[in-house]
Amino acid sequence: MTEDSRAAGAPNSGASASILAPPRVRIRGLTKRYGGILANDGVDLEIPRGGIHAIVGENGAGKTTLMRALYGLVEPDSGVIELDGVPVRIATPAQAIARGIGMVHQRFELVEQLSALENLALGDLPHRGLMFDRNAAVVRAREIAAQLGTTMDWDRLVAHLTVGARQRLEIMRLLYRDADILIFDEPTSVLTPQEADDLFGVLRRMAGQGKTIIFITHKLREVFAIAEQVTVMRRGRVVASLPTKGSDPQRLATLIVGEQFASPVRATTIPPGKPVLEVDRLSICDDLGNLTLRQASFSIHAGEIVGLAGIEGSGQRELVEALVGLRRPVTGTINLRGRPVVTASVWERRKRGVAYISEDRDAEGACLPASLAENIFSIERDNPTLARGGRLNLAAIARFARSILSRFDVRGGGPQSPARALSGGNLQRLVLGREMQRTPTLLIAAHPTRGVDVRGITFIHQQLAESRAGGAAMLLISEELGELIELSDRLLVIFEGRITANLAAGEATPERLGLLMTGAA
Amino acid sequence: MGGLVNRQGGIVNIGLEPMMLVGAFTAVVVSAQSGNPFLGVLAATVAGALLGLLFSWSITRLGANEIVAGLGLNLLVLGFFGYLLPTAFKIEGTLLPAGLVGLPKVEIPLVNQIPGLGPILSGHDILTYLSWLSVPLVSVFLYRTPLGIELRATGANEEAARAAGVPTLRLRDFSTVVAGAFSGLAGAQLSLGVVTLFNKQMTGGRGFIALAAFYFGDARPALTALGAVIFGVFEAAGFRLGSSGVPSQLVQMLPYLVVVISLTLVAVRRELRVRERARAAAA
Numbered sequence: 075m076t077e078d079s080r081a082a083g084a085p086n087s088g089a090s091a092s093i094l095a096p097p098r099v100r101i102r103g104l105t106k107r108y109g110g111i112l113a114n115d116g117v118d119l120e121i122p123r124g125g126i127h128a129i130v131g132e133n134g135a136g137k138t139t140l141m142r143a144l145y146g147l148v149e150p151d152s153g154v155i156e157l158d159g160v161p162v163r164i165a166t167p168a169q170a171i172a173r174g175i176g177m178v179h180q181r182f183e184l185v186e187q188l189s190a191l192e193n194l195a196l197g198d199l200p201h202r203g204l205m206f207d208r209n210a211a212v213v214r215a216r217e218i219a220a221q222l223g224t225t226m227d228w229d230r231l232v233a234h235l236t237v238g239a240r241q242r243l244e245i246m247r248l249l250y251r252d253a254d255i256l257i258f259d260e261p262t263s264v265l266t267p268q269e270a271d272d273l274f275g276v277l278r279r280m281a282g283q284g285k286t287i288i289f290i291t292h293k294l295r296e297v298f299a300i301a302e303q304v305t306v307m308r309r310g311r312v313v314a315s316l317p318t319k320g321s322d323p324q325r326l327a328t329l330i331v332g333e334q335f336a337s338p339v340r341a342t343t344i345p346p347g348k349p350v351l352e353v354d355r356l357s358i359c360d361d362l363g364n365l366t367l368r369q370a371s372f373s374i375h376a377g378e379i380v381g382l383a384g385i386e387g388s389g390q391r392e393l394v395e396a397l398v399g400l401r402r403p404v405t406g407t408i409n410l411r412g413r414p415v416v417t418a419s420v421w422e423r424r425k426r427g428v429a430y431i432s433e434d435r436d437a438e439g440a441c442l443p444a445s446l447a448e449n450i451f452s453i454e455r456d457n458p459t460l461a462r463g464g465r466l467n468l469a470a471i472a473r474f475a476r477s478i479l480s481r482f483d484v485r486g487g488g489p490q491s492p493a494r495a496l497s498g499g500n501l502q503r504l505v506l507g508r509e510m511q512r513t514p515t516l517l518i519a520a521h522p523t524r525g526v527d528v529r530g531i532t533f534i535h536q537q538l539a540e541s542r543a544g545g546a547a548m549l550l551i552s553e554e555l556g557e558l559i560e561l562s563d564r565l566l567v568i569f570e571g572r573i574t575a576n577l578a579a580g581e582a583t584p585e586r587l588g589l590l591m592t593g594a595a
Numbered sequence: 596m597g598g599l600v601n602r603q604g605g606i607v608n609i610g611l612e613p614m615m616l617v618g619a620f621t622a623v624v625v626s627a628q629s630g631n632p633f634l635g636v637l638a639a640t641v642a643g644a645l646l647g648l649l650f651s652w653s654i655t656r657l658g659a660n661e662i663v664a665g666l667g668l669n670l671l672v673l674g675f676f677g678y679l680l681p682t683a684f685k686i687e688g689t690l691l692p693a694g695l696v697g698l699p700k701v702e703i704p705l706v707n708q709i710p711g712l713g714p715i716l717s718g719h720d721i722l723t724y725l726s727w728l729s730v731p732l733v734s735v736f737l738y739r740t741p742l743g744i745e746l747r748a749t750g751a752n753e754e755a756a757r758a759a760g761v762p763t764l765r766l767r768d769f770s771t772v773v774a775g776a777f778s779g780l781a782g783a784q785l786s787l788g789v790v791t792l793f794n795k796q797m798t799g800g801r802g803f804i805a806l807a808a809f810y811f812g813d814a815r816p817a818l819t820a821l822g823a824v825i826f827g828v829f830e831a832a833g834f835r836l837g838s839s840g841v842p843s844q845l846v847q848m849l850p851y852l853v854v855v856i857s858l859t860l861v862a863v864r865r866e867l868r869v870r871e872r873a874r875a876a877a878a
Contacts, residue, residue: 199744205740206739
């Protein structure tokens, strides 16, 4: 339980405590594969004892997988983890904790119905006889709070604590368990700016006490605010590891997105038509009651593709759900061709020309056990040639489905095959075909090319461009900056739930977007 | 109180009713055989606890759904007595074996002299006093002992509790065993305290009323006890009204109606609170 006992577990650390002391954490050749995707591809990383080390990269760059491997939540396929120069095997979080490694997740692992004190000590509650020794726990709790230079209302239920206080409590839990390597996975994504500043104070203090802090983030501003060293990951590999002193956000942004070919500025051939979608001061809560979209206002005109760029989890999902009719906003209005639709159901909106390509193809975009024909019919229920008076015309539905399958080149099944028989790319063609054939006035396309092969991507891009030429208004959400820049007439950037930029097609470069998305500009 | 401990441990136990019934039966049989009602009570407790353990294993280890398993237990126990009573005891309705001794009533000296309150507080069997005592005891257990805190953590957020190193499965088993033991005691109180006989309809939905009580009380001991008292008062009121010419079916409905209405009110209040929080967050 003490510093000494752990040092004894790693004899080398004391023996060679000279200038050549081995790094606190060294990862060599770590590889982790999920199906066909290399999440981590031979990652090498060294983190010295003490100080704050940032790890940055796009979504899916492999940061979180790497840290989960260090914390025993992911078993690497190959590679070595060394602590103080000693190779160790960390198979479970319990083993990680026993070696002094703690992790603060994006979603806190606290029990809301218990008090702060009970949460702090949970799993190792001090007791006298049969009874919980509250006084002993309070003494320990005060010690830890003083060590961090913060305070805590220990008797308060966690449910009544602010997010910032919950995070401090999570940190204190790690210290209660004697962690001295602390991993933070995007810790500021849930905090207000003031709370984030408080957190930075706590992190600096812990670093000053010799603890090793690893800090995963998307936000370059934060990297330069607190980290001494930064590692950049891209597509499962470490592309750079450098001191923050002497570097700048511009350079990091380029490293993060990689060398992207400069896309030719697309001439806007059609002057935008009347506004189709008008969103005014829209605020939306997520399922937990956190405000994830704040006062968003924008409009999309007929014949216009508006791209929405942002780090995943910045409020895009809630915005899409509100536009489609799956989530009721807290405040604000949504007008479709001048008429309010905030309270309209999904089906009413669809009847007014809204089409939707969901980012979650398997759960929301299609019904996997249902047949292809049924999947298509699901949004054609008002089509009188397919169903009349409560009776389905099965032959007509099958014919209709076949025409869509051939027009959109869906391979791998006929009208009666179950949707789960199709590959991801073909399923996306099915969804696209189903939505497009109604010639929508407003298309919400969330990550339309995610998990689709190159041939499919080109096809989908063509379809989106054709739909725009036909006068559709479109909101395009994608994590591929190249795709956004190539297709969009206008680009919105969303950061921490706010729309922070509105750029014309010519103004947007990957570097500029990268800076805006990470809040660095 | 037993169901409450179980709920705090994360299992909604709709098997309280059959556990009570088994307790009532065991108490009657053992008491009649031994001539000692306290042995009957002890046996009822053990029988309830064993049934609880069986029930719990089917949920925590075999992955059965708690509602389906609970329904199964209800039907199984009712069917079992429907078969057992005619075949083994050669009776249809009520079991009243020879030599059956009920629990003695205990008069508390001085208290029984208080006008008005005396008959309410005094003159009950030992199990009734025990049930009163259980409210503060359960409260201390849940909020002041490490085990109780871990149990509440398990029920509130099993994943977080497990991540913190709490043996959640064992705790859930433990909580169900406690629920079984308490139900067994409750059954013994019915069959040896209130009356001195066994009938397979004798629990009359009290296991489910208990369920409603801890929903009413949000699984907190004092509030849950209050809920149980309220439901009991309406049941008693039903008995009184029954002799005043109101149709008996309507009267018998009363306690259950109160249960439904109060649970609805509890749910409405909770929903309003959630909405208020969302509004506050947006402002």
